Amino acid sequence: MSSKKKKKLSPAQQQYQAFAKAREPKRPAVTNTIKAFFVGGTICLIGQTLQWFFIEYFNFTETTAGNPTVAVLIIVSVLLTGFGVYDHIAQWAGAGTAIPVTGFANTVASSSIEHRSEGFVLGVGGNMFKLAGSVIAYGVFSAFVVALIKIIIQKLGGM
């Protein structure tokens, strides 16, 4: 917890938090990081293999092969989400499955499934981007900022 947040707490609360903290199991950060590294790496390796496959057998170029590769990864993770397997893999793999495109597909698919009971419009449509929305909003915005910086540098004669 940040020190700024802690200042708002009374001395008794601060004392209790230290008391409780000493009795809580810690998140296994090192193990989690190693698992995430290997699972994330494996997903990337699968992606790379798929890309090679599309270039080799379907006449895609290195640039155009990206689309079918991502599509396959998305379809697979959406299916795994639907079959109720993805969340179990993610509990083990942590950031390893959350960071690649598979994690993004999972957020959209899981929200859609969850809110199916509220109907297609208010439920599925309205909640599909409940978790993914902020990724899209800030992703697009950061891309815009980066592009702006690039253009400014180019105009100033750099690159």
Next chain:
Amino acid sequence: MLKGHQTWIFENRPVLHSCAAIGGPFEAAGPLSADFDLLHEDIWLGQNSFEKAEKRFLEEACEFAIRKGGLKKEDINVFLSGDLMNQIISSSFAARTIGVPFLGLFGACSSSMESLAVASALVNGKFAKYALAAASSHNAAAEKQFRYPTEYGAQKPPTAQWTVTGAGAAVVTDSGDGPYITSATVGRVVDMGISDPFNMGGAMAPAAVDTIQAHFRDLNRGLDYYDMIATGDLGKVGHRIATDLLTEHGLKINEDIFTDCGLLIYGDNKQVFAGGSGCACSATVTYGHIMNRVKKGELKKILIVATGALLSPMSYQQKESIPCIAHAVSIEA
């Protein structure tokens, strides 16, 4: 009759006439499966939403409790119930089906003992002959409302708990052979500044300790009075904190009698992290497992301290800490 600051003594000795516990598939796989009246293998119960399924769990628990007591719905003078859904829809909708006078309660996971305490007080005060007290929760419905979609792949920390899918109900009446509901201690809201919704046990432990202390202080009883003191859903983390906190406050509680419903219901299952939680956790364990042990004569005097975290998804997104509460009810054979 009020004793001390916050404890009610039921001098007319209301009786826990009958009770029932209904669970889902995950509870069926746990060590207490034999103590449930009915276990479902489908968390949907044939309904088309988790919320409707939770309502069915609650309805079934009430139907079972009424039937086991040899009663009919019409005999119930008042129905008291609480759950975790927004606007306690599970309780209100179940009350629509049952069709008897209804008081909805919200004490989060402490609703099980809150409803039993109020039901006993009403019977004790002769405002009802038969009062029905119940509480329910549903794992997927609670995850959907309070956390993330059930199929979302987020890694949970080891302090997280597993919401029990099920419902428990009890009929309280004014005469019979017992077990008797002898007293209840109404808890204060305690907030020790914990704001992590994945650490409910740590947040709720001080509330449980506060209510236990108040109970023994008000009644001037020794800790060895009870054969079992069970908290509602503190889990491994909260139970350890509560034990140490009580010791620090000079209440050296015997490890053999102090337990937690959240620890009992799933045993050592790693999938539930720190243990069970939810209104149905204390409701099903008390009205199933613990009451069966009381009936068998293994336990004579018990104290159930149901704990509740009074947060909303909105309050934690706005970075508020989690206010917690605990209500204690003593049952004696």
